Amino acid sequence: MRKLTTLALLLALAACQSSPRRPAAPEQPTLDVPAGAQSVTIAASPAAVRAALVSSATEKGTTVIQDEANMVVMERTMAGANPALDAEFGPSDNGIRVVRIRVRFTGAPC
Known part of the structure; x- marks a missing residue:
């Protein structure tokens, strides 16, 4: 009887350890924006997009200066040199470079 109980416990432990792994997180959606575009249409409500932007910025340490229903x-302060920005906009001659992102929401939920 004791051997049977031990065998059952070992099988239960083996089953627990060989349980299927949880699926990997889905990839983040991509957004293709044509060069020079001033607006993008996203198939989600403005509130959902705003919440996602604020949540992501907060997780990454980016300061959210304004969080309103429509904007x-x-x-974010840039630490160190950034050759890509220097090539596009010229070197920063005002000290520390700060990147400001403004997103305005229009429309209604889909």
Whole structure:
């Protein structure tokens, strides 16, 4: 009887350890924006997009300066040189470079 109980416990432990792994997180959606575009249409409500932007910015340490129903403004200080920005906009001659992102929401939920 004791051997049977031990065997059952070992099988239960083996079953627990060989349980299927949880699926990997789905990939983040991508957004293709044509060069020079000033607006993008997203198939989600403005509130959902705003909440996602604010949540992501907060997780990454980006300061959210304005969080209102129709606009989110985020700001991040650039630490160190950034050759890509220097090539596009020229070197920063005002000290520390700060990137400000303004997103205005229009429309209604789909």
